[in-house]
Amino acid sequence: MKVLVYQNGMSGLRVHAFSTGHVKVKKAHRQWRGPTAFRLPALMASVSWTEWLPIWCWLVELPDMKFMVDTGETHRVKDPEWFKGDPGNEWMLKRILRFDIEEKHTLEAQLKKSGIDPDSIDFTILTHAHTDHTGGLSAVAGKPVIMSRIEYDHAMRTPRGAVPHQWPKHMQIKPTDLPHSDSLFKDADHSLHPNVSIVATPGHTAGHQSVIVRDNGLSLFFAGDVTFNQEQLLHYHLPGITENSELAVETIAAIRSYSLYHPTIYMPSHDPESVTRLMEQAVVERKKIG
Numbered sequence: 001m002k003v004l005v006y007q008n009g010m011s012g013l014r015v016h017a018f019s020t021g022h023v024k025v026k027k028a029h030r031q032w033r034g035p036t037a038f039r040l041p042a043l044m045a046s047v048s049w050t051e052w053l054p055i056w057c058w059l060v061e062l063p064d065m066k067f068m069v070d071t072g073e074t075h076r077v078k079d080p081e082w083f084k085g086d087p088g089n090e091w092m093l094k095r096i097l098r099f100d101i102e103e104k105h106t107l108e109a110q111l112k113k114s115g116i117d118p119d120s121i122d123f124t125i126l127t128h129a130h131t132d133h134t135g136g137l138s139a140v141a142g143k144p145v146i147m148s149r150i151e152y153d154h155a156m157r158t159p160r161g162a163v164p165h166q167w168p169k170h171m172q173i174k175p176t177d178l179p180h181s182d183s184l185f186k187d188a189d190h191s192l193h194p195n196v197s198i199v200a201t202p203g204h205t206a207g208h209q210s211v212i213v214r215d216n217g218l219s220l221f222f223a224g225d226v227t228f229n230q231e232q233l234l235h236y237h238l239p240g241i242t243e244n245s246e247l248a249v250e251t252i253a254a255i256r257s258y259s260l261y262h263p264t265i266y267m268p269s270h271d272p273e274s275v276t277r278l279m280e281q282a283v284v285e286r287k288k289i290g
């Protein structure tokens with residue numbers, strides 16, 4: 001499903017949201033409040049699943065460039081062979097994720113149906129390397145893929161949650177090296193466009209990054225898997241899959257600080273309300289984070 005969810009005739013900014021099917025995770029994956037050491041065993045053992053959640057990816061159109069933020073998941077993830085090649089990863093992924101994805105839900109099919117030429121998309125920014133963010137890379141193969149150097153290196157070495165052997169061959173990776181030091185993201189990478197920033201938001205994974213698009217005084221914050229939803233941002237609740245809890249808390253604090261000074265629409269990848277908030281231009285309320 002392709003939806004034009006934001007447009008500004010003055011600036012020319014348009015944002016399309018694509019939900020590439022749905023995913024269920026264990027409830028302990030969405031949120032975990034116990035000791036860190038028990039997090040992964042509890043998640044594996046749990047038989048309690050969430051409702052179906054969207055897998056958003058985004059097409060951002062500016063007058064002089066078009067880019068994707070993430071590429072969603074592919075229907076091929078339901079093929080038992082999909083994760084073959086990394087036994088540990090295969091075992092884990094098959095136990096913690098359930099997918100409801102048909103071919104018509106893939107990025108490739110949705111671009112085609114909506115008459116968007118994949119060749120017109122200049123590049124893709126990946127928030128991180130997990131399978132449900134990279135499944136549609138083949139739709140935009142041949143164009144640069146911007147991801148953090150740390151994330152790429154980890155995916156190649158120990159691909160926990162990532163399936164790099166299924167990525168398109170000869171992908172043009174443009175690595176980012178972002179500092180994670182400034183709570184207002186002043187050290188962000190603005191090299192793509194004056195109104196577009198890539199910022200380091202580690203915690204969920206070591207090299208997780210987010211994208212901020214500024215328009216008409218608003219900051220559209222494409223948050224990947226920083227949290228599952230906005231409630232977790234408001235209450236410092238961490239998802240169960242968090243590689244580094246300390247960094248995850250720092251990232252949440254940084255986004256909260258940023259949102260105090262900049263009206264911010266917060267859009268995680270699996271939040272059913274992300275698109276609603278963007279369409280309604282509903283910003284993170286200062287009184288809830290001040």
Ligand SMILES: [Zn+2]
Pocket residue numbers: 128130204225
């Ligand atoms: Zn993830």
